Each structure stands twice: as structure tokens, then as C-alpha cells.
Amino acid sequence: MSTLNDVAKLAGVSTMTVSRVINGSGYTSPESRARVNRAIAELGYMPNVLARQLRSRRTKTLALVMTDIANPFFTTIARGVEDAARPKGYAVMFCNTDESVDEELDYVRVLIQRRVDGVLLVPASDSSGSLELLKAHGLPAVVLDRRLRSGEVDAVRADSEGGAYLAARHLLDLGHREIAVLVGPESVSTSADRVSGYRRAMLEAGIDPGTQQILFGQYTEASGYEMTGRLLAAQSRPTAIFAGNNFIAFGAIQGLREAGKEIPDDISIVVFDDLPQGWVMPFLTVIAQPAYEIGRLAAEMMIERLGADQPLEPRTIVLPCELITRRSSAPPRLRSAKPTPATLNPTESPA
Amino acid sequence: MSTLNDVAKLAGVSTMTVSRVINGSGYTSPESRARVNRAIAELGYMPNVLARQLRSRRTKTLALVMTDIANPFFTTIARGVEDAARPKGYAVMFCNTDESVDEELDYVRVLIQRRVDGVLLVPASDSSGSLELLKAHGLPAVVLDRRLRSGEVDAVRADSEGGAYLAARHLLDLGHREIAVLVGPESVSTSADRVSGYRRAMLEAGIDPGTQQILFGQYTEASGYEMTGRLLAAQSRPTAIFAGNNFIAFGAIQGLREAGKEIPDDISIVVFDDLPQGWVMPFLTVIAQPAYEIGRLAAEMMIERLGADQPLEPRTIVLPCELITRRSSAPPRLRSAKPTPATLNPTESPA
């Protein structure tokens, strides 16, 4: 395994000249360049990234720490991050915490030890200590998707409150008055914000949210299924469900199907999170988040901060959500002519 | 960001004592250990992995370079690798070449520059030059899944020839005499070996393989679909198909379905590669490869080699395949009582 030194000796120049030729930095004479390149080819020299990183004190690596790597929302964010980072010469490490604070902290420690240049974090909790640990070690962070109490950090997220307002408003406009909500943990900001937006729309429509079923659970299919069971077992019978994310929606749809409920004939459903084209059920009315943009902007913020000479003020970007009306939402109680269930009639075909 | 030196100063010892405490190497007095640990806690010291790796000339990292990261066969191998590597303190980098020789070479170069300790390679081709490049830089390699001409390297694979023999033999025993074969590229050893095993079984049964349809394509769903189309357009009408891998089988099943063929009533199908439990169609008769074992053994071979004092002889491990009879294979032309299509009646339900 040859080194810079070997190349320098063979080319009859100093190591610095070789370094300059390799990195294209500083001035080098064409002759030196030629001699160096010849020596490199002859030796099959490949630079040692480790040494380079140690010396330059930069690894040109970002980390994206997320809570659920199986969720298309996060994989889309990941694509946005990668697409923004790669052209600027940054590699990306992907880490999955499964919503566990401990796993998150473990990963953060590993990332510090590996000296990544910056961390993009979807925090599992508001108080994991991850951000403090990162700051203590001088690593910049960008918080994605979720809102934290302490605003002293860069952040990029979608407008959960506004999106939820759109969802509830859409259902209200269709004539629904009993709208159940199924969301993730109360402690996660997206849950709280989505309930807030929902509440605002209900109050505006003159409906007391206190009379509605608002269930907190997990952002998983199992939890969506379970909450739907509780919903159907209860006294009140909502004519619509607002599902806090796509997995909850899957569980809810499963539960409704088992209970013999047709969507949207018996019950409407609106989902926070759009799904990529080609999925099984592109018939859901959704609040689409700009997931790709969230990832892209977060990576760009980070890279900008890394390149800045002086410390930048923390910035927060909140992106709007969009209502995409499909076939899972309709006016309530229109059971007259029962057409083929919409579940089997997607309006948009997979790509 | 504190360093060993900072800890040493605070603890009033030398850097070496700190190093010894951290790595548990050499002797240290209990008092020193306590002082050092206190200093580490106080400073929140985290070792610099880069420096450690540079100095020790080991990254404790393996790479697994594979041709299709979306194929469950390879993800299962990946799990085997990870499960064997992690407990021994090795991290694993996963790289996807998409069967491209260029991508493979690009990755190999990156891996050399990152100084991974060893590379587990599913070669995209017999002559990419990857192995030569690795050897030139002193990186050990283990070749997975595919056979290469040059045997001068560790290798772990399943017995494709024997497995294919089992598959053909199974169909012959059922009474089939026209058995089409759909496999990947002729240049990939698994394709060639699977055709070999098939040929051996046919010859043994007194059938000239030259009279059969043997189609080479890609190990993809699209290619399986396309080859099936050619199959059905031809004169001869096979009563059974031997599919070279799971993706080819998917494409074939799609093509057969569109042509109105029932499996196994109109045509039987046997597939090389088992699928994980829970997949859409656990009704396929398959030749199961020990994918997890391939990954696990490859990682263990590599780690053993890395730990060896003297150079080891190259070793090759060939693992047997297993025939798992399910519902996609049956005797030919038994169209009498046409039951519910087997495709809708899997005998094994998803887990």
C-alpha cells in the first residue's frame, strides 16, 4: 500500500507537491503534475482517507438520524438529503433509532467518535440530551420534522398545525361533524401540532373538540389498528377519521375493513403524509408533506453552516403542507347507490 | 473537543496510561484508573476513531459489495454478515452495484481509500478487475454466491449445480418432459451452473437438453416477464418452468397470469431462491439457498483471516441447497377437476 511519500520519491518532488496535484489546490507546474500523475499511475496509489480526515479535521460526512427507516416519509427525506449532499462532496450515514432515545444517544456517540461534520436529527424525544451532547462536542445539528422546545438550533419541518387544519377543514366542508383523530405519542410535537390544527378548525366551525374522540398512540400500523378498534367500540360513531400518519392509516383501514366499513361510503379518512406513487392504495385523501424538500433544505442548511466563516444564527424553516383530495373522503351518510367500493377503484394508477 | 492529552493532563498521568485505561490493555493501577475515569467523565471525552484507525492500521470495518440490494436473497446474506461481524467488533458497509462492473470498481476504490479491513464481494462479472485491485492493495476478499475462474481467493456459495439438478429432477419425477429454463446472464456462474445441473438431470432421464427451451436473460422481474413471453410464443409448449431466481419467477408468474395460465394446473414452476416468510406468494416450490449461512460464513472466514498470524490458504465453501415442495409444481396436464387456483390458496400463510 503506497503512500504520498512513495509517490513523492518516485516523482522526485516533495510530498506537498503531490498533495497539491491530487487535491488540485495551490499552484503546480505542468511538468510536476505530469511527473506526479505518472508516479501515481505506476504505483497505483490511492490516498488514505483516514489520514486526510484526521489532518484536515473534516470528514466530509453528514449523518441523518431518523426514527423509522421503513417509513416512506423518512426514506424520501433521506433521498433529499443525499441528493443535496453528494454534489457538494459529502457522504451521508443513515441511522435508524426506532423512536428509541437510547438508540439515538448511542448513535450520536458513535457519530461524535467518527467525527462526522454535522448531524441531521429527527429527534425521538424532546429531551434525549442528544442535541446537548452534540453541541458540547462542537458538532452542528439540524432538527428535522419535529419541533423542540429549545429553539436554539437549525430546524426544518412541515407545518403540521396548518396541515391538520386543512384536513379537518376539508372534512368539515364535506359536512362531517364527528371527526375522530388518531395520532402518535402526545409527547411528539407532530402529534400535538396536528391535534392543535384540528382543534382550531373544529372551534372555527363551532364544534367543541372536547366532544370528539382524539386518540394518542404510536405512529405504527399496529397502533392505528388498535385505536380504530377502540374507536368502533365506543358510543359515538364518527363519520370521518383523521389519521396522523400513513402507518396509522394502514392500521385504521385494516380495522375498518374487518368491521365491514366501506371507505368513504361508511366513513371518510384523511391521512397526514402522502405516499410515493405506485403504492397499493393511491386513493387516499392526504395532507402531503414536502418530505424531499425537508431533507434537501436541511442538508443545504447544514452545508452552508459548515462553510460559513462566522457563526450563523439558528434558523427555522417551516414548509406548508398540501391537501390532495382523492377518493377516501366524501360527504357523510351517502349510502344510497352503493357503487363498487372505492378501495378497488383507485383513480390514480400506480406508475 | 477534548483529546487523550487533555484527559492525561487533568488526571495527572501520561497519555499512554489513559490509552491503556480506555482500551483495557496493559497494566494500570486502580488509582490511575480511577483518576483517568474521573477525568474522562469530567471532560466528556470521546476517543477519535479516525486517529485510532490511522494509528492501528485497522478500521474494524468490513464491506459487503452486492449486485442487488433489493433482492431478499442478498438482504438475507447481509443479515448473516452483520450478525457475524458485529459481535466481533466489526462494522459493515453495504454497497450496491446493480450488476454494474463500473459501479463495483468505483466502490472497491472507495473501500480501499477508506481502508476497510476486508471486502465481501458478490462479483458483477468474472473479469471486473476488482479482486486484482484489492489484492494489489493488500485487502483480503471473500467471493460470495458466484464462482470465479481464478480460485485463488476465499469463496462461499451455494451449490447451484446440485440445486438445479434437484429442481429438474423434481419436475421429471412428476412426469414433466418439456421443462423450460429461464436464467440470468450466461456470463454469471450461477446461471451457467444452474443450467448445468438441469442438463445433468435431463440427460440422466434420457432427454436431450438440446430439445428444450433454455433462455438466458437478467435476474430481474422484467426479464422473467419478457422471457416468458418468448416462451409462450414459441412452438413447443413446456409443461414446467425452472426459474433461475425469485425475480425471474415473479416476472414469469405475471406473464403466465396474463396468458391465462394457471399454476400448477396448466404449467408448473420451480424457483431457485427461497423467499422470506410473509411474502405475497409462499406457495412456490423452491430450491432454497442457505443465504444467511452464506453471509455468516463469509464474514467468519474473513475475520478469521484477518486474525491469522500467517497467511492462510484460500478456502472455498459450497453449501447444499434444499428442495422445498409447495403448490406451484404438480404432474403435467391434470386439468380434470379444476379447483380454486392454487395462487389464491397458499398452503402456508404469511407469518
Add this chain to the structure above:
DNA sequence: CTGTTAGCGCGTTCAG
């Protein structure tokens, strides 16, 4: 345009 000096943070070596 080029070379010299001096480390990045750590672990190996050997002398105490």
C-alpha cells in the same frame, strides 16, 4: 511555483 516544518489524535515500542 515548491519545499520545510509541524502537527491532527492516537498506539506501539521500549526504557525505566
Add this chain to the structure above:
DNA sequence: CTGAACGCGCTAACAG
């Protein structure tokens, strides 16, 4: 049981 010296391979900073 501990420490000093040295170097892994590379580049920043300066001097020429």
C-alpha cells in the same frame, strides 16, 4: 506498573 519518543499518512502555514 508508567512514561517518552516516535510515527501512522496527510495537509496547513509559512518561507523561499
